[in-house]
Amino acid sequence: MNELAPKYNPAEVEDKWYAYWMEHNLFHSEPDDREPYTIVIPPPNVTGVLHMGHMLNNTIQDILVRRARMTGKNACWVPGTDHAAISTEAKVVAKLAAEGIDKHSISREEFLKHAWDWTDKYGGMILKQLRKLGASCDWERTAFTMDETRSRSVIRVFCHLFEKGLIYRGVRMVNWDPQALTALSDEEVIYKEERSHLFHLKYMVEGEDRYIVVATTRPETILGDTAVCVNPADERYSWLRGKRVIVPLVGRSVPVIMDDYVEMDFGTGCLKVTPAHDVNDYMLGEKYNLPSIDIFNDNGTISEAGGMYVGMDRFDVRRQIMEDLKAARLVEKVEDYVNKVGHSERTDAVIEPKLSMQWFVKMESLARPALAAVEEGDINFVPAKFRNTYRHWMTNIKDWCISRQLWWGHRIPAWFLPEGGYVVAENEQEALLKAIGKTGNASLTLADLRQDPDCLDTWFSSWLWPISLFNGILEPENSDFRYYYPTSDLVTGPDIIFFWVARMIMAGYEFAGDKPFKNVYFTGIVRDKIGRKMSKSLGNSPDPLELIEKFGADGVRMGLMLAAPAGHDIMYDDSLCEQGRNFCNKIWNSFRLLKGWDVDEHAVCPESSRLAVEWFESSLGRAMAEMEDLMGKFRISEALMTVYRLFWDEFSSWYLEVIKPAYGTPIDGVTFKATLGFFDTLLRLLHPFMPFITEELWQHLAERAEDESIMNARLPEIPNMNESLIAGFDHLKEVVAGIRTVRKQKQIKQHEPLSLEIKGAHDDSLDAVLVKMGNLSSVSIVEEKNPAAAAFIVGAVEYSVPLKDKINVEEETAKLRKDLDYYTGFLAGVEKKLSNERFVSNAPEAVVAMERKKKSDAEEKLATIRAALAALGQ
């Protein structure tokens, strides 16, 4: 009789509606006279695979975008991908290696061709997968950090900053990744605690029989030692002043220098100085004009400068040197030691501090307006605690190393001149003109210029994302940019607050003269049940697509959102998605219920239905107001919970049960029409969270035009609330629950009618509902309570169900005694408060009045309880 299956089957509907939305171009936005609502996606790396973090992040974005659309805004969610310089290059190098091709055996052009092939093949994978999630991105606007517009924007920005003197080139100590063979920014180095050793090595004093002991974690770097340093205040070593010591094994004579940088109480108080391989030693080297001996090749093996160890790997050489030192009796002792070792964020290789020529951005002046924007609330962080993190970083900002020794990325637009020096220009022609201008040599040709082989840091393109997506760098006056910028909300993880968020804010003010977004919503990290971060290496992350297959996209979306307040890590568990799936099923079945009814337009609307309609409208209004408030504060999971309870508890368990016609009888037209209206509104409220099932049912609910969609339906006005009706229903629910408890305790079936007796002031205006929901045969007001009845008290009114022989006086008495004790205690507490003169005189009047009300309520209630006990002969 009902063509709808008793269980919702997401697989049958999801792809269908996504295709429908695409086919009717419903995600696309163009500027018009509506208010814009814009989100730019955090571009997933082309090397990435869809993980739970993406699911969470993009669900939130989709909820925000869909809700904005339904409130009449012109919503635009721009998708795209990031070229991920290091990761992608590493992947392509590995792929080529597997095919027996060495990167350096092929030309740059050939390599880039492979990289582009790889990108074309795998790059858009995550974006495709996001469609399964229901992401309503404007796919026509899909961008890539290395497409033409974005690339040209990057180059333009580089030139702009260079001309402004904010980009410079120089030799600095940088973080070197010996695996990826490139420099990294400070942010790309992850420090991890590692158990290692503190080696105490003997350095003989030159020309004497004495020695000093130096403590180091990296004995291999003795090959590059050019001094030993002690604190000038350290009396233990005052005799060393002016002397020289011999570097063990190496045999080199190096000076002893004195600097208070050295901590006297760490290790032996004696520090070996290797200017080429340690940031601090480098500083000392500069200060004391020490030679710098670079003992490593780029790939981490020992260079020519390393004497007999040439060609050995840095970790092998550490072991070998220790053996040799032991053999030479130059090791005093070896201690266990825990220290922090820098690793490359992308390759996990141990970082070597290395002196090299790189390009840098001066950050201080860029940071100033960006810091102010967040401090002054022009940009709002959710949750606000991230402002602290941001402030700290921004006020301690260091220059940004932006050059990478890679091929995959935006090539640095600098050309070296034959006789030294360089020019920076947006293209070759311009470079040539500048070169001629600079050298005065009109016969220069392009062949004389050599472009810097290095590429730019990936984030040097990402930081422009909100601007470059709308082509705001190259054409700042274009209508898209003027309309969509600044964007509205950014949704991202706190792990890239420095990499990306902070830099976008700086770029916004520098290149667009305005903030890039108004709100930043920081999601939490998705963790497993026992709190571990989900990761590929741990294998504790479910495959998102399998989850969607199992629970449906709507179920998964809801599961994630239920547990995801902003900035809180979420403990993921499949049971969350189960809850989401179950909710879909609940929605589905309530639709089946009303779909199955016969409607009689002429039937009279029962009083109970009339009341239910009026009450539910109020209830709906209350929930909608609450949702609006919560969404405004980005408390999305709470907004979802509000509509969840509205649908499940209020609509399904109460409203539908009240208006449900008896089996085989039709429903009246008035109630039916109101119910369809409610259902329609509920679907709209749910749509941002669960787009698929709501579209499916909304389309079933009425005849729709060919290109119509719930996506573009508006959220209705919030209905007015009838507070007293809501209060009346709240009371009624308790009475019904009381009746149900009696049934349960006395083992009376739900369908067996009971009569209800009421003693006390009773408002009978909702009796029609009471009779229906309590399955009552009669409701009567009595003067005296029937002793052979099961009683319960709601407010100060006593309700009882006459049951004759089923009544156990002891049980009834015990029940009432329990209530009596509770309220006696409660009353005592209130009275204590009220008898405290200082409370009465100090507390605000309203609070005192509230306490008086509590007191009289409790007294009334106690009177009722005592009367009930008396009726039982107690």
Added chain:
RNA sequence: GGGCGAUUAGCUCAGCUGGUUUAGAGCGUCUGUCUUACAAACAGAGGGUCUGCGGUUCGAAUCCGUAAUCGCCCACCA
């Protein structure tokens, strides 16, 4: 070594500028029920004194101090 945040029912969390019944929700648990939308369900029940200690106050989960535990971020002690 600095800084930030957290600690509320079995679990995940609300509880904002202290007073709204001797703390709420969802899930889970327990007990009934295959009642003609839904057992992915229905009905009912139980469960915390708010991490410890001290303080401010007429009044504190809510403010202050302190201790413990956990987490995150930053930092050049080899």
